[in-house]
Amino acid sequence: MDGKDIQRTQILNKRKKYYPLYLDISGKSCIVVGGGRIALRKVKGLLEADAKVKVIADDFVSGFESISKLSNLKIIKRRLRKSDLKNAFLLIAATDDKEVNREIAKIGREKKILVNVVDSAKDCDFILPATVRRGNLTISISTNGTIPLLSRKVRESIEDLIGSEYTFYASILSQLRSEIYSDKNLSQKEKMRILEKLSDGRLLDMIKRKASKEEIKKFVESVYPKK
Incomplete structure (x- = not known):
């Protein structure tokens, strides 16, 4: 092994490693900040897990209309306030502004809340894998937040292999x-x-x-x- 190989190995070993687990968030308060397509996808995932969800943003894409009347979802049209995070279990920063997402993450950590930032793995306490669901069978794919495109491609391959x-x-x-x-x-x-x-x-x-x-x-x- 030459010097360059050793250096590459050291870089790989320094990358953040995650402990894979499945969380029971049923009935727990989960906050999503953002009103775009990514935020909508995160909200739907939380709702599928029976979480109590608050989504906060100045504006929302049309997809939110179809889920707006769900009893465990509260849509708030304004900016995030620190008081919104009272008793929250986890927080997802999903705006289209990286600096805003980082600030949201900072507020969440100050309140000891688990934080996910959709556009920055290094600012996350947890990351969300690409997932294939077939009833009680759940398959999750992750590249530790480094190559989301690869996770998606692998998920699509598994979806073709593991049918309904x-x-x-x-x-x-x-x-x-x-x-x-x-x-x-x-x-x-x-x-x-x-x-x-x-x-x-x-x-x-x-x-x-x-x-x-x-x-x-x-x-x-x-x-x-x-x-």
Whole structure:
């Protein structure tokens, strides 16, 4: 390894590393500052997670109209006030002005709130990955905030690979897992063996070729014959 390789490695090692996790924000107060398309996307994501959302901006794009009457969303047409952040759990700065976003982030940190700045990973306490959702199955892709375009391209590739059939597949497996783990007639080893068989690809193939409910039921019963 020559001097340039060592220098590149040192630079890579100094880059911020993130701990991937999923947050339960249901019922928590989340603030988005900005009224553009990016802000709208962030607001919708928070609403999907059942957060209580306040979005604050001088103006809003038309897309906000379709969600304006949701009970867990409050749209405020003015500039951010420090009092808006009282009891807030997280804050997303999503205006089209970098300096304004940095100032918003500064205010959030002063109040010990988790902060995300959409145009500056280095100013973030957390970053939001590109995400593919198929029911209970969630796949997240991140480049640690360095190459968002690559995250998007990988997400699009995964969307083509993991189709809508995975929504039904994940739902069935989730339900069966609950039943199997509550079955007192099975040992832990038997439970794991049954789950391995249910997730070995055969059930997914049946769903992909749109097998009948009766055929799927017979397969499940052959793997997990209830005592």
